[in-house]
Amino acid sequence: MLGHPGEIALHYHLPQALLSLLLVTTAAASEDSRLRYSQTSPDWLRAIGQLTVPSMRLENGYARHHTERCSATLVAAPGASHARVIVSAWHCLEFYRDLSQRITFTLLPASQAPRDIEAVRYADGGSMAADWAVLRLRQPVAIAEVPALQLHPQQADPTLPVVMAGYSRDAGTGSSGKELSYDPACRITAADSRSGDSDCRAYKGASGGAVVQLTEAGTPLLSGVISEGNSVDYSRYVPVSVFRQALPPELAAAVTAAAQPAPR
Template identity: 40%
Template sequence: MVQRLARRLLLALVSIVAMVPALADHGAGAAERRLPVADDAPPWLLAVGRLAIPTSRLEAGRRRHYDERCSGTLLAPPDGGDAQFVLSAWHCLEYYTDLSRAIRFELTGLAGEVLESRARAVASGGGMAADWALLELNPPIPAGLGGTAELDGRTVAAGARLAMAGFSGDPGLGAGGAQLTYDPACRVTGTSGADRLTDCLAYKGASGGGAFHGGRLVGVLSRGDSRGRSIYVPAARFLPAVSRRLR
């Protein structure tokens, strides 16, 4: 009797231990707050597209050529009409030196089609201390075909909820940069110099993507640690320069 009871207790203990890894795996998966952006998403989410920037830099004494992959947000024209300006991050353009090679912008249209255009940088913060850049499209995205975002220069208070969107290059939900994803439930947690610190989850490739509050674009994703710490440049820092171009 005692031996049978001991065996049952041992089996119960083994069963409990065997469940621990499964619970741990479930918990790790639950930490993934991002969602894929589908064709029926709000237009302000569909305003985020992909940039392919021809880049050349020296590495170990040899010149390497490759496409820098970043994100950018198509801005809504203030008076309607075609959309011709994309907001992104300066560091995405840092090694773009061969101006004969075109920057490419790709956006999923409101009907699910792929919209493509060439882009050229027309304004920027000039460095990581002001990590934003404005690009002009040629040709523009025709009115009504692509989602656009309204730029909002108001300060977002600590604790306020954000949505941060971009083409993260992680092999999971981001599909190596092929899938637009967003973190719908992150928050502003403080400041990082003149920029805003958040607990939003994003990976390399989402740089230049949008930080949205109430459906309006409040900043450009600059940098992060891919573990739930992301920093964006507030729109207030570049709103005057961008507004001059939009007009």
């Protein structure tokens, strides 16, 4: 789960501790490479929405209700006219217990005309070791209205930059989760078949958001789902290849077909 930078040891005198905290916070803010979504941003970023999950945890034997706010990405097969599948992170749904409560996917919540769509859990990894989730929308979204992302048929190339985007809840660029923010060109620092590490910046709330890599032709491909990080210079993601076969059959088949080499 995405969190805040590591705690600062408070063994100094109080004035020095406050000064150190101020310096660290100021430096972190000045080094923020993220951008806030605007009319000049890539159009495909509109496929990334906010996921609102009514949740319930047991605390001291009592059920406590709270709302989990994460991110999710609208995806579709190449050439599709509509999209009705979104992908997010398992931990965003971990405490979803009451099926009578609606999970809501909201496209551009800060716009003049946000669109709220009910989402239903379809499949998930079941733990932080497989921190992915697939949901189906009650209503399809026309591709002409929102350009849903295609899924990467293989794995992201670690030698090429990626874009990481979500609704971070920091008070700076993320605007407390009200605005879509994205790191436009960060690096994959380590990757294997189960997870990938990057130097992308994202905060709590961006969990479930998108890790995107562009093809040589400039086509954005969803390459992974944001899982956790330190809110400074490290974010971990789950590659699409981990859950490709758990997608709805028609979408999984399209992604698998796209991964096959073209006939000679």
